[in-house]
Amino acid sequence: MSDRDPCGPVVAGAWSSTDPGATVTVYIWTQVTQGQHEHAPCPVHVSEDPVRRREWTIQRRNICRLFGESDHHPHYRQLKTLLHPLIAQLSDTIDRNKTPRSGPW
Template identity: 65%
Template structure:
């Protein structure tokens, strides 16, 4: 698992579980679609809960901002470095229609 390769950073506790999944989702979606983080789809398990959807929207914007300031947030920089090769391969797979080699993700 990619996230298991992340080093622990001081103040790291807030970037756990759902927050990491959100960070990964936001970064991958934004990079693959070459779009804006505002268009990242809402996770299915919270789509019917307006309170959680609002919380998610705030977190989505915050995570997107943190990925834009990786010099000040080393954990996000490390996460970005782990994700970028996967994102490149995913985008290539989508664009060309070729399947990746087994186990390469």
């Protein structure tokens, strides 16, 4: 896990109804992979619709920024506190169960 902020700036007024849970998975993905949120996988049901994809992209950036600024947002600080043990457990499970892949992926 990393304490760095992988997110871009918050875009004002950019909250949509795409799927708030999907954006939390982006935060988890950035912590587990130590990657940038822009590279996080987009849910299929969102990626198939250009309007929803645009909304999700903005929402993803905003939620990630809010997690990064959790000192100013107590509810995100509390959520991070709840998520970090799960993120650590997920990272450990993935690291322990690494197996070579076969096939096209």
